[in-house]
Amino acid sequence: MDLLKLQESFDAKIEKGDCIEPKDWMPDDYRKTLIRQISQHAHSEIVGMLPEGNWITRAPSLRRKMVLLAKVQDEGGHGLYLYSAAETMGISRDEMIEQLHSGKAKYSSIFNYPTLTWADIGAIGWLVDGAAIMNQVMLQRTSYGPYARAMVRICKEESFHQRQGYEIMSVLAAGTHEQKAMAQDALNRWWWPSLMMFGPPDADSPHTAQSVRWKIKRETNDELRNKFVDRTVPQAEFIGLKVPDKDLKWNEAKQGYDWGKINWDEFYNVIKGNGPCNKERLEARRKAHENGAWVREAAAAYAAKQQQKAAA
Ligand code: BYC
Numbered sequence: 001m002d003l004l005k006l007q008e009s010f011d012a013k014i015e016k017g018d019c020i021e022p023k024d025w026m027p028d029d030y031r032k033t034l035i036r037q038i039s040q041h042a043h044s045e046i047v048g049m050l051p052e053g054n055w056i057t058r059a060p061s062l063r064r065k066m067v068l069l070a071k072v073q074d075e076g077g078h079g080l081y082l083y084s085a086a087e088t089m090g091i092s093r094d095e096m097i098e099q100l101h102s103g104k105a106k107y108s109s110i111f112n113y114p115t116l117t118w119a120d121i122g123a124i125g126w127l128v129d130g131a132a133i134m135n136q137v138m139l140q141r142t143s144y145g146p147y148a149r150a151m152v153r154i155c156k157e158e159s160f161h162q163r164q165g166y167e168i169m170s171v172l173a174a175g176t177h178e179q180k181a182m183a184q185d186a187l188n189r190w191w192w193p194s195l196m197m198f199g200p201p202d203a204d205s206p207h208t209a210q211s212v213r214w215k216i217k218r219e220t221n222d223e224l225r226n227k228f229v230d231r232t233v234p235q236a237e238f239i240g241l242k243v244p245d246k247d248l249k250w251n252e253a254k255q256g257y258d259w260g261k262i263n264w265d266e267f268y269n270v271i272k273g274n275g276p277c278n279k280e281r282l283e284a285r286r287k288a289h290e291n292g293a294w295v296r297e298a299a300a301a302y303a304a305k306q307q308q309k310a311a312a
Contacts, residue, residue, distance in 0.1 A: 019145035042082035112275030119186035125165015
């Protein structure tokens, strides 16, 4: 088929809402956009294990420790599904890891902030996983088949993560004065970075318009951010915490909240590598990769041996 026909058939599938599958022809830029987004998503899951992993040894009870362990392990699993989905587009796992370690590929800005207290684990589950779900629910209908299918399973697990975080915050908010103050402090520190997770405003987002045309994104950064605010503010009120935004106000006409300005300088600074924990996070990932080299070598040697046996 000539290029024009291939493009027409691709456009028709997108228009109809059919999934594009790995063996289908696709424009180079569609492939590049997806490799960029899926690999960044995978890196976010893996780097996201670090701030939470920091509290596994200090969880306040055995129950909390088991739940946190399970959650962090889920994030590792999400990273693996997503790396596999990206590999179907013709990039190798090694290349993706190299791009993360060299700083060429991004991961979510949110994971460059420190987890200072136990309440931060609650705030991450409630706000960070809450924001992630808001974004990921639409990705279950993204136009690339393997990505959409990975997201279905991920979303199920993320909704458990969000609930465990909200439960931690509810218990702290109903606790002693110090516990409530700790929960409020965590909300104060995580609120604005959580809103930044959705990416720059639509007007400044270089990729959104094309990604929406390709149905990679089904909703824009601003649409999702607004939905998140509308859903989360009543949850904060319900447990007696205050969202740290003096401009936050219900707008009856639009049936949604008006809210204050995001510090976009802070966001761009963090994604350029200058957030509070960027260096620490990358260093930890590089070290983990080096320390795991013997496992990869052993697995490859075992696979080679099995192949030899099968061929004999
Ligand atoms: N952080 O044109 P835009 C989780 C970059 S983790 C860093 O709007 P796009 C979890 C963007 O990459 C969930 N960079 O881009 C794990 C682009 O730079 P490049 C993570 C950001 O791609 C553990 C530039 O800014 N979720 O669930 O159309 C524990 C312009 O942006 C960010 C995903 O990754 C950011 N926040 O839209 C707990 C979801 N925002 O690439 C929880 C999948 C923007 O041109 N990703 N940038 O150098 C997406 O949906 C989209 O990629 C984004 C950005 C909405 C993030």
